[in-house]
Amino acid sequence: MAEISAKLVQELRQKTGAGMMDCKNALKETDGNIEEAVDWLRKKGISTAGKKSDRVAAEGLVDTYIQPGGRVGVLIEVNCQTDFVARNEAFKALVKNLAKQAANANSVESLLAQPYIDNQSGTVEEFIKQTIATLGENIQVRRFNNFALAEGTQGIVDSYIHTGGRVGVLVELGSQTESAATNQEFQTLARNTAMQVAACPNVEYVSVDQIPSEIAQKEKNIEMGKDDLANKPDNIKEKIVQGRIEKRLKELALLDQPYIRDQSISVEDLVKQVKAQLGEEIQVTRFVRFILGEGIEKQESNFADEVAAQIGSK
Numbered sequence: 263m264a265e266i267s268a269k270l271v272q273e274l275r276q277k278t279g280a281g282m283m284d285c286k287n288a289l290k291e292t293d294g295n296i297e298e299a300v301d302w303l304r305k306k307g308i309s310t311a312g313k314k315s316d317r318v319a320a321e322g323l324v325d326t327y328i329q330p331g332g333r334v335g336v337l338i339e340v341n342c343q344t345d346f347v348a349r350n351e352a353f354k355a356l357v358k359n360l361a362k363q364a365a366n367a368n369s370v371e372s373l374l375a376q377p378y379i380d381n382q383s384g385t386v387e388e389f390i391k392q393t394i395a396t397l398g399e400n401i402q403v404r405r406f407n408n409f410a411l412a413e414g415t416q417g418i419v420d421s422y423i424h425t426g427g428r429v430g431v432l433v434e435l436g437s438q439t440e441s442a443a444t445n446q447e448f449q450t451l452a453r454n455t456a457m458q459v460a461a462c463p464n465v466e467y468v469s470v471d472q473i474p475s476e477i478a479q480k481e482k483n484i485e486m487g488k489d490d491l492a493n494k495p496d497n498i499k500e501k502i503v504q505g506r507i508e509k510r511l512k513e514l515a516l517l518d519q520p521y522i523r524d525q526s527i528s529v530e531d532l533v534k535q536v537k538a539q540l541g542e543e544i545q546v547t548r549f550v551r552f553i554l555g556e557g558i559e560k561q562e563s564n565f566a567d568e569v570a571a572q573i574g575s576k
Contacts, residue, residue, distance in 0.1 A: 266290060278303050319400045320555040321348050324430035326421035327361035332443075335419035336364045337432035338406035339552045343399040348427070353401070356393055360386065364406040373403060407550045409434045416443045417547065422456035428554040431456040434547040442540045451536045451544075454522075458529055459549050461522050468546050469530075470515045477514075481507050516546065 266289045274285040274296060280303050288306075292298035319341035327336045338361045340353075347353050359379045363386065367373035374387040381389060386403075394401050409419045409432055417436040424430070433456045437443045459465060467473050485491070485503040494502070512518040517530035524532075529546075537544050 266294060270294060270296070274299055274303075319343050319402045319404075320558040321345050322401075322404075322554060323348055323354065323357045323427035324423065324552045324554050325357045325361045325427060326423055326430055326432060327358070327365060328419060328421055329365060332418040332420065332449075333411045334365050334408065335421055335432050335434075336361050336406055336408045337421060337430050337550055337552055338364050339404045339430075339554060341400075341402045341404050341555070341558070342397070347397050347399045347401075350397060352393065353397060356390070356401075360403060361406070365408055367406070367408075370403050370405065373406070405552070407432060407552075409548065409550075411436075416440050417544075418443050418449060418452050420449070420452035420456055422453065422460055424457075424460045429460050430552045431459040431549060433459065433549040435544060436547045437540075437544045438542045442542055442544065445540060447536055447539050448544065451533065454532070455516075455529070455546055456549070458519060458522055459516060459551050462516070462519050463551070463553070464513055465516045465519060465551075466514050467516065468548065469517045470511050473511055473514060478507060478511060481510050516549065 266286060270289055271282060271285045274280070274289060275282060277296070278285070278300055280288070284303060284306075285299070288299040288302045289296075291302055321344055322339065322341035324337065324339045326338070329335065338357065340357045340360060342348055342353060360373065363376055363379050364373050367376065374385065374390070376386050378384055378386045378389040384392075390401055390403070411417050411419065411434070415436060416439055417434060419432065419434050421433070422431045433452055435448070435452045435455065437448060442448050482503060485506050486499065491499045491502060517528065517533070519529050521527050521529050521532050527535075533544065533546065
């Protein structure tokens, strides 16, 4: 067998856009013959997938998985290039399976290395490459977050998916007893809390006392430097700034938000009502929210120019 040098692997990568290990395997299978290795990758659908890997994937789905019993939950975002593929049943099934598998993963890398749930003979990464070749678009597992109730604690993990998989929320609520955790009022509170988080995109913390001190200090520095306070005495300026900071921090806290189903009460008031009904202490422990494609710089292209460019390149 011919020696497979790093230079040879790099050359094949440049030709096909496939991953390093795929190129190495292809060269081993073809005894170092570049042209045959290209064909080998094409037959496997890997070359096609590799070439699409540099295309911006900002569409897709946010989905969730809640393990029976509600002690473990997952929120995941999987991206593709177009809304058309995001609505494809094969893509939806892939995302559902990945959400379920992510319950036992601690990173995207570890998830990709798992045997795929519907085909144990290959990894998640390999199945995604096959799906890329089939659907003709780049697909990426962007992120996921999994919540699991700590051993010996009671409560529930629940979720909410909004606007057809473009916004998703995962929440965890704690209780003192298992009977409270299985109570319908408590479970309804969990679902309504998840919906509340979806409706409040500026909320980042459960309560004001969870907000790091450096965030409060940053807000103070911003307010102290505003032009409308420039000519005011320091003692007056401090009072005005303190009031503004308190208002700003409440905007970041879930419990201080007006409840979406009854604006006359806050989320904290709602939690207190359920506490009174159950007769024991309960609390919103944590939450996470994904908005599809947030932070991804989408490429804008003119379709006519794109077609013209493709014709000109032939």
